[in-house]
Amino acid sequence: MSKPVIYWFRQDLRLVDLPALIAAAKAGPVVPVFIWDEELGGEWCMGGASQWWLHHSLGQLHQGLEQNGSRLILRRGDTLKELAQLLEETEATQVFASRQYQPWAAGLEQQVRDMAAGRGADFKRYSGTLLFEPETVRTGSGTPFKVFTPFWRACQKLEAPALPQPVPLLKKPASWPNSASLDDWSLQPRKPNWALGWENLWSPGEMGASKALHTFLEGHVADYGDGRDFPARPNTSRLSPHLKFGEISPRQVWWAAQALKEEHGALGGAVDKFLSEIGWREFCNHLLTLFPAMPDRAFNPKFEYFPWQADPQLIRAWQQGQTGYPIVDAGMRELWQTGFMHNRVRMVVASFLTKHLLTHWRIGQQWFWDCLLDADLASNACSWQWVGGSGADAAPYFRIFNPVAQGEKFDKAGVYTRRWVPELAELPDKYLYKPWEAPELTLAAAGIELGGNYPTPIVDHREAREAALSAYATLKTLAV
């Protein structure tokens, strides 16, 4: 019998359309492995909410492998050491994996390659996480793009992504190495269990991902263009955590979207708008590859001199959804309670933190990193920098979201806001986003005591706006 090969699962927890797994299956009997390396990423090791998802996704992956006559070998510890140990135990001659794009990934891949070579084994790396490899998208003069629209246009002109590939036939090795037990890893919170009920909100794993895609494309994409901006409407895909863990490939998304366009030409506009969001995922990963310091330093160096403030009380009020601005508080509480936040509201809360509170975007990035199920290093860093004004193709500094206007515009009936800020449930629409303007009697009738069961605004919008504008003005004179 031929020597086995190792398939090293990373953030590609699926069986369908996985080029590296297909290659592994061709090369010999496959030992599928996942290594829980808690330290990997250092400061950016996996956040709490994401660990909950990982637990369930690994369970699903294990089931999927069993249905294909295989299994998932779990190990915990340093990636390099565990892979070396597995090579020794299995006498495998090759290690297969999908390429990742975090700043530490390329170095780790090189270390694995060297370690394997030292044992007479080969390391083989394949794409599969992005539609386009960062090296392949370049401007006419050969430089990487720094503006989204021309970037995405250039992507469309490249050869279309390959069609998704089916699950390969996995041959069993002569014997299986030992596996750790998922439950021993304590990836799920216990005391307190802040993920209570999340099983009803999310279906981690390949099947859940596929279902989310089809529910979206069959029902909700039609009204994506407008609907996606309204947090109470169902017109977003909610695919982000699935994509983050690689439970579905962007190629599956791309081709399912193309098929829908062909079937219903009228949906083309909405589908393209949705695909451009997949484009932003690509763009962010390309930017992170280009500028690995993205999570830590301003892409626009001027912003390294921005007069950020850091008031722990204000930061805590933001984190806990106690700012006194209902749309902000609704978003922050949705995040805490579900591990997710609607995109429109993410922009509002991020603008509030960076501009109203003049707090460094890194503080927000770190909070999101720990709380978001879909926390992705590239998207999180690029999006925070975009809001803060320091990113590529960033929002202009004078774009300061008005939390009252945003609430009134995008959640007029208050369905979203009242759900997450129930103490305001009885407040009439007219005052929902500015309870401080409501007459005493109205507040009393709604059971609201400002400064009691709901906070007075922690900053005044007009004053905060002026302060932000003048803080940003200080950058103008800088020559960096």
Next chain:
DNA sequence: TTTTGAGTTGTTCGA
């Protein structure tokens, strides 16, 4: 090399 057109997501003010 120089020139030209364009650039995710907004708010406020004044006519």
Next chain:
DNA sequence: GTCGAACAACTCAAA
């Protein structure tokens, strides 16, 4: 209530 302009130039990408 509605609409257009200002916000502030700057950088990017392509011709």
